[in-house]
Amino acid sequence: MITEETGSGTREAAEAAVLENEEAEIASAAGKAEGGVTGAVRRKLESRRKLMAAARKLFVERGYHETRPQDISREAGVGHGTFYLHFEDKLDCFLAFTEQAAEELEVFLEAHLAGANSLEDGIREILLAIFEYSDANPGVLAATLTDVSVLSKGDTGRKMPADRWAESWIKALEHWKATGEALADLDSRLAGYLIVGAIKQGGAYGFRQKLDRDTLIDGMTRLFVRALKK
Amino acid sequence: MITEETGSGTREAAEAAVLENEEAEIASAAGKAEGGVTGAVRRKLESRRKLMAAARKLFVERGYHETRPQDISREAGVGHGTFYLHFEDKLDCFLAFTEQAAEELEVFLEAHLAGANSLEDGIREILLAIFEYSDANPGVLAATLTDVSVLSKGDTGRKMPADRWAESWIKALEHWKATGEALADLDSRLAGYLIVGAIKQGGAYGFRQKLDRDTLIDGMTRLFVRALKK
DNA sequence: GGATCAAAATGACAAAATGTCAATAAACCC
DNA sequence: GGGTTTATTGACATTTTGTCATTTTGATCC
Structure with a gap:
């Protein structure tokens, strides 16, 4: 025994x-x-x-x-x-973890966006906040945003962190459309998802290359603003 | 027995x-x-x-x-x-598969980009080719671009398809910088990775929502062009 | 053409990882 | 304080992955 x-x-x-x-x-x-x-x-x-x-x-x-x-x-x-x-199983546990972390990040970002910022300042502010969170919680963001499709038999039936995150961006984009700063006929939903994907991949790239944080934020902000601004 | x-x-x-x-x-x-x-x-x-x-x-x-x-x-x-x-093991086999598919896609894209296209036409053309490949090989693209970090003990030490793909974009971006169509001081490397991420996430979103393909391509092209054009 | 050697293939077996459930312990209620 | 419900436990079962002694196949030499 x-x-x-x-x-x-x-x-x-x-x-x-x-x-x-x-x-x-x-x-x-x-x-x-x-x-x-x-x-x-x-x-x-x-x-x-x-x-x-x-x-x-x-x-x-x-x-x-x-x-x-x-x-x-x-x-x-x-x-x-x-x-x-x-x-339920190991995956269920992992998803619970990512959802917890996503919730946490969302709260953190909301707090950093209380003031009504202009499009450019807002975007920069969000990116800054993301990196700040990532510093305070090393590894959590990367783990949270990992793609679990490879682990699941079909759809998990859950809302993934990346989707939640996209929703946040969509809300922000709608706001900037309303203030007239963003393209009037912008497809906010598509744009929200594109941005999330860009940040994921770009962030991973920056991390690997040990890029200077400000360089990374500036580079992203610039391209995002150019794409979205009226 | x-x-x-x-x-x-x-x-x-x-x-x-x-x-x-x-x-x-x-x-x-x-x-x-x-x-x-x-x-x-x-x-x-x-x-x-x-x-x-x-x-x-x-x-x-x-x-x-x-x-x-x-x-x-x-x-x-x-x-x-x-x-x-x-x-070596199951992951090794999967990576071999993704590398094969990435190679295939790369060849396919090259073929569709033989002519020297303008920035906007070129981007649209690439996106079109991607969807074409995806139609001809259902499921392959999604499988190829999946993130395997969740499966590997540390780094796989291999060049992932997404990275290879980013390199292709970087090359194209450098070309458009040379022709004076793209921003002169564009960080092509960062931009290449951002685009790949955006396409991954945006493509998945479009697929899930069963978005009309042309709508999707138009939406992506528009934002990419705005971000990159001089 | 068959004896010999090397490379490749095979599948029974072993190890690792994941998941189940009958037995037990803790809290609750009268 | 005993009967009931609910949570916990860890030995065991199942599934998945990986290994290796044995066998098969093809090349080479006489």
């Missing part, structure tokens, strides 16, 4: 490691917080939170392929079976 | 199915062709060709995830071990 790890001694250590990365959640260890939820519900929520934190850590550090569901469970300090209690 | 399939009866049938897709290779069944190569070398080449054809068929039809190395071997009419004789 070969025991499956998560030895009790290891357990708390692993969980502690995950919790370190949490901020406002430390209080929860005492048995409160989490919106007052308590008992069984809270227990389940806590497991999920730990799994999500572990998944994020490992997917970012090692990538999808090199991360085993087992690894995530161990890192989270829960049993292996618990993983499949919270996620 | 559970036999591993590829029963002799099935064998020829499978191989025949693959051979159907071949054109000039039928003669090779007689024992000649293939550049005069014969014997052992030729035998190996033949195996690889059959495997490549089978891999392409299955990767396109079912996708990466749903295609087992076993399936490819069976479809090719060779033993399972032969697969690993020709490819």
Whole structure:
């Protein structure tokens, strides 16, 4: 009989490691917080939170392929079976992670776009914010935007981060159309997707080549503005 | 003892199915062709060709995830071990397929760009050719451009189709800079990558939405031209 | 033409990765 | 505090991938 790890001694250590990365959640260890939820519900929520934190850590550090569901469970300090209690399968877990990160980035970008900016300033501001987020969360953006079509049997039936992101751009483009700064007959939907694709590929290129960030932002901004401006 | 399939009866049938897709290779069944190569070398080449054809068929039809190395071997009419004789692993096989397709597309595009076109006509022409290729080879383009970062332990050390494709665009952009049609101080390298990304994402969007092809090409051409033209 | 050698192919087997489920523990309720 | 529900657990089963000893095939030499 070969025991499956998560030895009790290891357990708390692993969980502690995950919790370190949490901020406002430390209080929860005492048995409160989490919106007052308590008992069984809270227990389940806590497991999920730990799994999500572990998944994020490992997917970012090692990538999808090199991360085993087992690894995530161990890192989270829960049993292996618990993983499949919270996620359909490995892909489902990965998608949950990307959706979380996409949500996070969206909030971050909204915050950086509160003021009504001109088309050029707005675009530059968004790109700047993206790089800022990427610095603060190394690897997350790349992981989030990876194409999972190669992993899924057909359509995942989910809204991918890139699509969500495109929607944000579309909203912004519509705004600039309304202010009369952007082409009046611009197809905002198509343009939104083109921009997202350009940023993905261009960003990867810039990262590989270790391009100076300002150069990259300037280059992108210039082309985007030229394409969109009235 | 559970036999591993590829029963002799099935064998020829499978191989025949693959051979159907071949054109000039039928003669090779007689024992000649293939550049005069014969014997052992030729035998190996033949195996690889059959495997490549089978891999392409299955990767396109079912996708990466749903295609087992076993399936490819069976479809090719060779033993399972032969697969690993020709490819490092499944990813290696997939990359070989994408490289083949990328090569093919490149040749196709070159042929469609023989004449020295103006910037706008040239861009439109390239996009048109891409869609034409995509029609003639359904699924191949999508498969080729998929991001495999999610499958590889670190860098694959290979030049991906998207990069190759970007290089083509860069060359074209340099040409238009030389003719004075494109921005004199354009960063062709960055622009090349941005365009490839835009086409990937925009193409996927158009496909999903079943956009009219001309609408899609017009929309893309317009934005690209505006961004690049002097 | 058959004995010999080298390259290629084969498929049973092994390892790795993913996913399941009966048994157990924890929380809940009366 | 015991009966019930819900979450957790890890040994086990399945699937997928990869290996290697053995066999087959074709070239070479006599």
